[in-house]
Amino acid sequence: MTADVEAIATGPGALERFLARAAKSAARRAWLPLAGILTLLGLWWLGGVLIAANPDTTSFAGFAPVPALAALTDILLGGGLWDMAGPSLSRIGFGLAWAAAVGIPIGVAVGRYAAFRRASHTPFQFLRMISPLAWMPIAVLAFATWDAAIVFLIAAAAIWPIIFATANGLRRIDPQWLKVARNLGGHEIQVLRHVVFPAIAQDMLTGIRLALGVAWIVLVPAEYLGVTSGLGYSINDARDTLEYDRLAAIVVLIGAIGFLLDGLCVLAIKRVNWRRAD
Amino acid sequence: MGASIAFEGVSHRFERRGIPVLAEVGGQVAPGETVALIGRSGCGKSTLLHILAGLIRPSAGVVRIDGRPVTGPSSKWNLMFQQPSLYPWMTAAENAALGLTFAGARRGKAETARRTLGLVGLEDEADANVQTLSGGQQQRVALARSLATEPDVLLLDEPFSSLDAFTRAALQDEVVRVTGRLGLTVLLVTHDIEEAAVMADRVLVMGDRPGRIRAELPISLPRPRDRGSPAVLAVRNTIMRQFETSLCLRAA
Numbered sequence: 001m002t003a004d005v006e007a008i009a010t011g012p013g014a015l016e017r018f019l020a021r022a023a024k025s026a027a028r029r030a031w032l033p034l035a036g037i038l039t040l041l042g043l044w045w046l047g048g049v050l051i052a053a054n055p056d057t058t059s060f061a062g063f064a065p066v067p068a069l070a071a072l073t074d075i076l077l078g079g080g081l082w083d084m085a086g087p088s089l090s091r092i093g094f095g096l097a098w099a100a101a102v103g104i105p106i107g108v109a110v111g112r113y114a115a116f117r118r119a120s121h122t123p124f125q126f127l128r129m130i131s132p133l134a135w136m137p138i139a140v141l142a143f144a145t146w147d148a149a150i151v152f153l154i155a156a157a158a159i160w161p162i163i164f165a166t167a168n169g170l171r172r173i174d175p176q177w178l179k180v181a182r183n184l185g186g187h188e189i190q191v192l193r194h195v196v197f198p199a200i201a202q203d204m205l206t207g208i209r210l211a212l213g214v215a216w217i218v219l220v221p222a223e224y225l226g227v228t229s230g231l232g233y234s235i236n237d238a239r240d241t242l243e244y245d246r247l248a249a250i251v252v253l254i255g256a257i258g259f260l261l262d263g264l265c266v267l268a269i270k271r272v273n274w275r276r277a278d
Numbered sequence: 279m280g281a282s283i284a285f286e287g288v289s290h291r292f293e294r295r296g297i298p299v300l301a302e303v304g305g306q307v308a309p310g311e312t313v314a315l316i317g318r319s320g321c322g323k324s325t326l327l328h329i330l331a332g333l334i335r336p337s338a339g340v341v342r343i344d345g346r347p348v349t350g351p352s353s354k355w356n357l358m359f360q361q362p363s364l365y366p367w368m369t370a371a372e373n374a375a376l377g378l379t380f381a382g383a384r385r386g387k388a389e390t391a392r393r394t395l396g397l398v399g400l401e402d403e404a405d406a407n408v409q410t411l412s413g414g415q416q417q418r419v420a421l422a423r424s425l426a427t428e429p430d431v432l433l434l435d436e437p438f439s440s441l442d443a444f445t446r447a448a449l450q451d452e453v454v455r456v457t458g459r460l461g462l463t464v465l466l467v468t469h470d471i472e473e474a475a476v477m478a479d480r481v482l483v484m485g486d487r488p489g490r491i492r493a494e495l496p497i498s499l500p501r502p503r504d505r506g507s508p509a510v511l512a513v514r515n516t517i518m519r520q521f522e523t524s525l526c527l528r529a530a
Contacts, residue, residue, distance in 0.1 A: 174363065176361060179333065180423075185352060194380075198367045199365075274367035
């Protein structure tokens with residue numbers, strides 16, 4: 001048996017066969033995702049063709065992939081990317097930071113104290129179902145700047161997944177871990193820092209990942225109002241100046257940046273995951 | 279060094295008007311002595327141990343360790359549980375050092391943790407992911423975690439019952455060796471009569487509903503003890519008989 005394996009591993013042409021097999025398996029893994037991307041591009045292209053063919057919509061032909069990707073290249077090469085995305089990313093960053101700063105302690109309280117969980121259940125579920133954009137007029141009144149109002153709206157959207165994921169993680173903690181920590185003389189704060197937070201880090205980051213998804217969606221409509229920077233503003237601006245190729249390019253950019261940020265969250269979740277892979 | 283344990287009039291009920299789990303339980307353990315508390319499952323022996331550790335406040339009664347009343351957990355005594363319950367995001371050494379972290383130690387924490395792991399024969403696994411260790415090794419890490427703060431008293435709550443017979447025997451011998459060397463006072467809760475016969479200087483037999491100490495039996499054999507020796511087997515039989523008699527007394 002072992003001899004067979006060695007013969008295959010070291011026999012003539014073994015390296016070639018190994019490489020061929022590796023390439024084959026890589027191709028097998030890659031072709032489905034690739035097919036998905038190509039289908040999306042194909043549908044986009046088809047949409048572009050239909051828009052161009054219809055006399056009523058032919059002036060929107062800039063939405064098609066070719067002009068849009070050309071405009072995207074212009075944005076990327078012309079250095080306009082950071083001017084557009086920078087303010088948006090900063091708003092998302094502050095919004096998420098506020099949501100985490102307020103949401104994680106609330107989530108710990110919900111997960112840890114049954115009385116608080118029961119008392120807060122209905123109000124939280126009720127508030128959660130209100131679109132953050134419904135707070136827009138109040139936010140504009142309450143905050144001195146448009147920027148602060150947008151950060152508030154993002155935080156209002158992002159806080160719920162963070163609260164619920166944190167609370168959920170806390171409820172899944174092995175109660176024995178807390179007992180052992182108390183038995184070792186750990187005080188409440190020490191137990192939080194050394195046991196509870198490491199135990200639920202993955203759940204908290206999963207909450208932040210979900211929160212980022214919601215926040216990224218709320219960001220664009222929130223930036224339609226008031227401010228003169230950011231991705232949402234740029235979309236509105238492109239519409240007003242009838243630059244539909246540019247508009248489509250920004251749509252692609254919004255998707256790409258969101259995809260990238262989500263990927264960063266996945267990496268961070270993998271990093272704090274202490275469960276063994278097997 | 280070991281400290282004395284004294285408890286008097288300890289009664290406990292989990293609900294205000296519920297059935298008492300423990301009724302007026304009293305006893306003493308001398309410094310450096312190893313006492314086994316045996317009884318059937320549900321007789322309240324584990325509850326008594328939690329009360330001695332300060333993890334449960336009794337409905338009535340006092341516990342003193344080294345003459346001072348117990349009001350909560352302390353680094354001077356430690357309870358070791360049935361399950362190792364290690365923290366999977368920490369290495370073996372970090373697990374062992376947790377009590378020192380809680381006590382505010384900064385310097386020498388890692389060395390103490392490593393030394394304590396060495397005491398239980400795990401110096402080579404200090405940096406291991408505890409999830410890769412065997413059940414017996416995990417329980418050794420838990421023992422190191424209990425010993426790292428240099429307690430005077432070790433309370434053991436059936437700590438070997440989830441292990442296979444061979445690992446259990448090896449760990450019993452290990453605990454006898456380590457606690458003997460450190461001169462610790464040990465109170466061992468178990469329902470394994472052989473375990474009591476191998477480890478203890480004295481056995482307390484506990485009856486149930488409500489939990490009370492029914493009989494007391496000294497064992498004056500030197501340690502380490504050979505499980506198969508006639509002397510240990512005789513002690514086993516005596517405990518078994520004592521156990522049956524005390525339960526019959528209750529039924530009568």
